[in-house]
Amino acid sequence: xxxxxxxxxxxxxxxxxxxxxxxxxxxxxxxxxxxxxxxxxxxxxxxxxxxxxxxxxxxxxxxxxxxxxxxxxxxxxxxxxxxxxxxxxxxxxxxxxxxxxxxxxxxxxxxxxxxxxxxxxxxxxxxxxxxxxxxxxxxxxxxxxxxxxxxxxxxxxxxxxxxxxxxxxxxxxxxxxxxxxxxxxxxxxxxxxxxxxxxxxxxxxxxxxxxxxxxxxxxxxxxxxxxxxxxxxxxxxxx
Amino acid sequence: xxxxxxxxxxxxxxxxxxxxxxxxxxxxxxxxxxxxxxxxxxxxxxxxxxxxxxxxxxxxxxxxxxxxxxxxxxxxxxxxxxxxxxxxxxxxxxxxxxxxxxxxxxxxxxxxxxxxxxxxxxxxxxxxxxxxxxxxxxxxxxxxxxxxxxxxxxxxxxxxxxxxxxxxxxxxxxxxxxxxxxxxxxxxxxxxxxxxxxxxxxxxxxxxxxxxxxxxxxxxxxxxxxxxxxxxxxxxxxx
Ligand SMILES: [Ca+2]
Ligand SMILES: [Ca+2]
Numbered sequence: 001x002x003x004x005x006x007x008x009x010x011x012x013x014x015x016x017x018x019x020x021x022x023x024x025x026x027x028x029x030x031x032x033x034x035x036x037x038x039x040x041x042x043x044x045x046x047x048x049x050x051x052x053x054x055x056x057x058x059x060x061x062x063x064x065x066x067x068x069x070x071x072x073x074x075x076x077x078x079x080x081x082x083x084x085x086x087x088x089x090x091x092x093x094x095x096x097x098x099x100x101x102x103x104x105x106x107x108x109x110x111x112x113x114x115x116x117x118x119x120x121x122x123x124x125x126x127x128x129x130x131x132x133x134x135x136x137x138x139x140x141x142x143x144x145x146x147x148x149x150x151x152x153x154x155x156x157x158x159x160x161x162x163x164x165x166x167x168x169x170x171x172x173x174x175x176x177x178x179x180x181x182x183x184x185x186x187x188x189x190x191x192x193x194x195x196x197x198x199x200x201x202x203x204x205x206x207x208x209x210x211x212x213x214x215x216x217x218x219x220x221x222x223x224x225x226x227x228x229x230x231x232x233x234x235x236x237x238x239x
Numbered sequence: 240x241x242x243x244x245x246x247x248x249x250x251x252x253x254x255x256x257x258x259x260x261x262x263x264x265x266x267x268x269x270x271x272x273x274x275x276x277x278x279x280x281x282x283x284x285x286x287x288x289x290x291x292x293x294x295x296x297x298x299x300x301x302x303x304x305x306x307x308x309x310x311x312x313x314x315x316x317x318x319x320x321x322x323x324x325x326x327x328x329x330x331x332x333x334x335x336x337x338x339x340x341x342x343x344x345x346x347x348x349x350x351x352x353x354x355x356x357x358x359x360x361x362x363x364x365x366x367x368x369x370x371x372x373x374x375x376x377x378x379x380x381x382x383x384x385x386x387x388x389x390x391x392x393x394x395x396x397x398x399x400x401x402x403x404x405x406x407x408x409x410x411x412x413x414x415x416x417x418x419x420x421x422x423x424x425x426x427x428x429x430x431x432x433x434x435x436x437x438x439x440x441x442x443x444x445x446x447x448x449x450x451x452x453x454x455x456x457x458x459x460x461x462x463x464x465x466x467x468x469x470x471x472x473x474x475x476x477x478x
Contacts, residue, residue, distance in 0.1 A: 012412045012413075013412075014412050015412065016410035016411075016412065017410075047422075048422070048425045092422075093419075093422055096422075135381070136380070136381055136382055136383075137380060137382075138380070138381065139380070139413055140414075140419070141375070141376060141377070141378070141419040141420075141422070141423060142334075142374070142375055142377065142381055142388060143375055143376075143419075143422055143423040143426060143429075144375075144426060145387070145388055148384070149381060149384055162411065162412065162413040164411060164413075171255035171256075172255075172401065172403060172437070173251045173252075173253050173254070173255065173401065173437050174251075174378055174401040174403075175379075180332075180379070180380040180382075181380075183286075183287070183331075183332055183335075183380070183382055184380060184382040186287045187382060187383060190382075198411065198412050
């Protein structure tokens with residue numbers, strides 16, 4: 001795949017006990033510094049109220065030194081992608097997000113900017129799901145129906161954000177996360193799934209991928225035992 | 240809607256600390272007695288291994304006095320529906336279940352048998368989701384892609400099975416169930432959603448609907464505060 005890509009995929013925008021993006025601040029700054037980013041194009045489509053959401057994100061990112069433009073504020077969304085210095089797609093409902101990206105014909109423009117032009121892409125939760133091969137491994141409710149679950153394909157595998165281990169004390173009878181992922185992998189041809197714990201970040205530079213952030217990840221592959229990866233581990237073999 | 244229908248929708252096949260269908264046994268027997276059912280057609284499509292699943296279900300239902308035929312064992316699935324005395328659709332993955340019902344052209348035959356002929360329909364978890372207006376409010380992972388989320392429509396609203404209240408001690412940052420359902424209801428034209436707690440059962444006879452089982456339900460409607468319904472409560476207004 002394209003080696004220009006620069007990608008930072010967060011499991012979650014927040015970890016317990018800290019403010020929006022607080023745990024990720026130094027990772028985001030380090031990541032964006034390399035591309036000399038001053039202004040971030042924020043994509044709020046995963047939530048219903050785009051103004052509200054953009055305003056919530058603007059403060060924390062301004063404190064880090066970035067101006068934020070909401071893509072919905074731009075006269076033309078495709079043009080906004082074409083001229084963006086960096087793209088940040090926030091969390092919310094993954095189906096709603098992907099449907100909107102398709103409805104507004106933004107898939108190809110984002111792919112071009114990230115894979116060809118090498119502008120930085122940051123995703124959080126749903127924004128990380130849509131960066132991968134497909135959203136088949138979202139945790140979200142299918143509140144709307146996108147034309148396909150195939151996503152941006154900026155990386156060739158899937159992510160499960162907010163990954164959480166089985167709680168042995170739980171009395172709940174719904175499937176565990178691990179059961180859900182193993183049911184996915186019963187289907188022929190499904191890609192590996194990287195379960196990112198809240199606080200885990202996947203950092204991709206060209207053909208090098210690493211787990212950074214404050215917590216690790218668990219990798220699921222068809223027919224294999226799940227395998228743990230810790231902060232600092234190289235997972236470039238997934239690319 | 241059709242007044243012939245006889246429907247029993249379980250949130251879950253099991254509650255904590257009891258065996259498969261144990262908590263529901265007397266409710267199932269009472270329900271099937273009225274239609275003098277001897278043999279149940281079991282639909283195992285929500286899980287991958289149809290034989291395994293049918294064998295797991297056969298024992299507990301035999302103990303209650305019913306023979307069980309797996310629909311996948313029948314020479315022709317449509318004919319099996321047409322001649323069924325009663326249908327039981329088990330839980331698993333709701334997307335996989337609904338996709339298979341569409342792939343095998345079973346939607347209309349099931350609707351006809353339940354809404355016109357009045358044969359008893361029992362659903363559990365995913366099998367309850369597919370009985371409703373749509374599967375937009377499943378908790379499952381979209382591991383496959385059905386042609387639509389529109390479901391059997393045996394009742395005109397949606398169900399959220401395994402409904403669980405927010406745990407104030409949780410450190411997890413994924414959306415609560417209530418947040419997910421309220422995001423669904425931000426979309427214009429969405430139907431009410433009955434959140435069935437594990438152990439709750441919705442019993443429909445023609446145009447009368449009641450909460451039975453061992454736990455209650457919480458009803459979500461666009462623009463309204465959620466409302467609790469207890470075991471024994473009449474919810475016929477939903478029909
Ligand atoms: Ca989400
Ligand atoms: Ca399920």
